[in-house]
Amino acid sequence: MTEPNAHANWPPLVLDEWEPTYLTVHRFTQVLGKLCLGYAPPQNHWWHSALAVTSRGLTTQGLTDGARMFSVTLDFCRHRLEVHCSDGAGGEFPLEGLSVADFWTATLETLAGLGIRPELNPVPAEVADRTPLNEDRKHAAYDRGAITRLHRILVLVDNVFRIHRGGFLGKSSPVHFFWGAFDLAVSRFCGTRNPQPPQDPMMAAAYSHEVISHGFWPGGDWPGSARVPEAVFYAYVVPAAQGLESASVVPSSARFDAALGEFILPYEEVRKSAAPRAALLQFMETTYRAAATLRGWDTALLER
Secondary structure, three states: OOOOOOHHHOOOOOHHHHHHHHHHHHHHHHHHHHHHHHHOOOOHHHHHHOEEEOOOEEEOOOEEEOOEEEEEEEEOOOOEEEEEEOOOOEEEEEOOOOOHHHHHHHHHHHHHOOOOOOOOOOOOOOOOOOOOOOOOOOOOOOOHHHHHHHHHHHHHHHHHHHHHHHOEOOOEOOOEEEOOOOEEEEEEEEEEEOOOOOOOHHHHHHOOEEEEEEEEEOOEOOOOOOOEOOOEEEEEEEOOOOOHHHOOOOOOOOEEEOOOOEEEEEHHHHHOOOOHHHHHHHHHHHHHHHHHHHHOOOHHHHEO
C-alpha cells in the first residue's frame, strides 16, 4: 500500500529553475535569524537562532523586547512578512518585488513602527557573496510557485524528521531551519563531548558534543566545497566514523559523498518513489544505525 502523501504530494524542486528566488529568500531568512540572535536567550548548539517550519512558512521563535514578545514570519501562503506582538500590535508587507536591501529596510521600518529597534550585523553568513544585506540589490527574484513548492516540501520533511526524532530517548535537537546554510535539520546526541571541537568559536559551539545529524538542503554552492546541483537529504556524524563510507544504507540511490564527508540522497529519488516518507525514514534509520554502531553509541539506552 502506498502512502497517503505519496508521489503527487511531493512536488519537484529543480535548482536551476528557482535558484534566483532561492538566493533571494535565503537572504530574507538571514534577517530573521539575526533577529533571533539579538533577542532570544542563548541556547546550546545555536538552537536559539534557528527558525521553525509552520503551516504558513518559516518563523522565528517568540522573541522578547522589554515586556513584550514578538515573532516574525515569512508567510509563504500569503507571500508576506508578518510581525505579531503579544500586545496585539503587528505589521506586514509583501515579499514580491523586493531586493534584499529593500527587504532589510522594510523589515526594520515595520519593527520600528512597533517600537522595536534592533541593531543587526548586515553581513550574511555561510555564503560566498558577502555583500551586506542592507546593500544587496542584486538578489531580487521571487517566484511564488517555487516558494509554494518549497513550503510544501518543508512541511512534509518536517513531519518525517519529527517522526524520526520521536524514536530517540537521548538528547536531540528540535527540528529546526538553519538560515546560514538554508537547511532543515534534526540531530541526535549520545552525551559524549567532542574530543576535538572545531577551532572556529561558532562551529565549536555547534559541535561541542558527538552528534549524528540529518537534514534537507536545496543544493547549490557551499563555500569551500563543490557545487551540489540538486536538492538532497544528508546524514553525517561528528566526530567522523571510520568506515562509514562503506556502510550499507538504503535506499540504493543514497551514496557517500567523499568531498562532503557525508551520505546524501537526492530529493528527486525520494519524491518519485512509491512511498517517499518510508524511503526517507529508511535513509535516516540506516545511516543513523551505521554511524551509531561505528561510533560505539549505547543504542539500547538511547532509543525508545
